[in-house]
Amino acid sequence: MEYRKLGNTDLELSTITYGAFAIGGTMWGGNEQKDSIDSIHASIDNGVTTLDTAPFYGFGLSEELIGTALKGKDRTKVQLLTKFGLVWDGSNQGKGEHFFDLDENGKSTPIYKLSSKANIIKEVEESLKRLNTDYIDLIQQHWPDATTPIDETMEAMESLIKQGKVRAAAVSNHSVDLLKEASKTFIPASNQVGYSMLNRGIENELVPYTIANNIGIIVYSPMERGLLSGKYFQNEKLKSDDHRNGYFGQFDLEKVKVFLDNIRPIAAEKNASLAQLVLRWTSLQKGITIVLAGARNAAQAVSNAESMNFDLSSEELSFINAELSKI
Template identity: 50%
Template sequence: MKVLGNSSVKVTPIAFGAWAIGGWMWGGAEEASAIAAIRASYDNGITTIDTAPVYGFGKSEELVGRAMQGIARDKYQILTKYGLNWKSDRGEFFFDTKFDDGSPVKIYKLSSRESVIQECEDSLRRLKTDYIDLLQIHWPDATTPIAETMDAVKELIKQGKVRAAGVCNYTATQVEEALKTLDIVSNQVPYSMINRDIEKEVLPQAIEKKMSIIPYSPLQRGLLTGKIKPDHQFNDGDTRDGNKFYTKENIIRANRLLERIKPVADAHNATLSQLVINWTTRQPAMDCVLVGARNEQQVKENVKALSFTLGDDELAMINEAVSAFELAAV
């Protein structure tokens, strides 16, 4: 177990990322599979779960709550979020999307004091618990002063409904502002071997402030599994199509990187995905790496990422390959 920042919250080196299970639930079979995946994660020693209200518009949190019924609450850790509003047009417009039934819905960033407190109550109900281990703002909200938002979370901590506070997708400047009001213990941000922007400011700040980084998309949305080829055809609506990481040239470059480090994976009888996840857990301040799964088999594959230890020479070789990688300009 690792400790988030200077809090008392202990987490596993990788967490069950519950975004996918909330986004595409089309009936009983998928729900049963999602619940089985969460339980398999717990049974295999991954006791930390990261979710959010917006994942399936409450569905992900509800599934987590159902999956963990009957397990002593102090045996697992719930990380959830607040700050995305789909119930009204209040806040900063973020994006258009659709409900499961295909009807349109607009998402707004909203983290006013009133909404933070209400969202926490809603999350507690869906999660079937009386406290949240780490409550995180999902995205910065330009319509609400950061001090107001953090003061609301401070109140929830005083009430015993939240153990520790974190942020997501915050810049170093926004973190500095938040720290004036509240002791922030973590920043959840995108990070992978080929997406290392946080190394400029966000990561050094976390190290200096003794905060944890909770990296998401460590596999760069599937690109670092080695299964995506330059001629890959994306399904309609797949947002990776046209994404800068998924241009033909960058898929070629990513696969070239994977070819360089594959001998290390082979030496440990591991997949490329497992090697990438393992490497990510070894990076400074990255105390809880988010890895998604939709079924038991994916969970078991993810858990194997922690079954081997990289030697110093192997880490040096991987780091050299990672440092040599450059994204092609789009």
């Protein structure tokens, strides 16, 4: 495993980081809790020291499972990354920005973005309890909130660092303009954004800006929620309530299939899976600090960690990029 310094902090994070969205179950067709805990243990045992979660993932369940999995573990050997700013339980009392309505199990739940100082303090206290810890290594604003002044959000995060409840603070899903505005009050350690072989938009403006300003980039959905693993093209069926049934529709699936077939020989030469090849390619892209990879069982967790066990030559990277240009 490789470890990388995050932005202007002293945090050393594992390049492959455990992404805990799926283990929350919400939007992912449920959850097997024992498998989830096993996947966390397997990740740590294979060098993945960094775990990224959020209260929204399973409405607290993802954080609770991490807290359970870490009982008896050396807390100083693990970095916990979580978020704030998505409210679902009505405690926002009409405040915040409506994001979307989550329709699941025959129930519709309105989700709001809320990054006020009062809500941040409330959410962090709840996360500390669920994670069974007295500090969070990196707290992140989950999504920008148009109803709260950016300086209020940044000042609240800075105060949490001074209190010792948080080691570092960051943002997620922020544009360059929003990063510039936030940095007038407090320079975020990183920006967590979507990025993959099929979604490279951040390379145009965001990557150059973050490199110039020593801000890390944490990328999520590098596998496009499993599409780039190739399993979708091998008759793997999704549950009816799995959000990916609609999500995959945005891509030209035939071109994606051809691309994966064309790069498969490189994976075979490395004795690696397509998923491992995709993760390794992502980790080697300019400006990327760490890559989130989800796992719902121990085998997937081990596979993710082992994606760092090989390298890619400049010729191999050029070939992959040339094939990508055809999609």
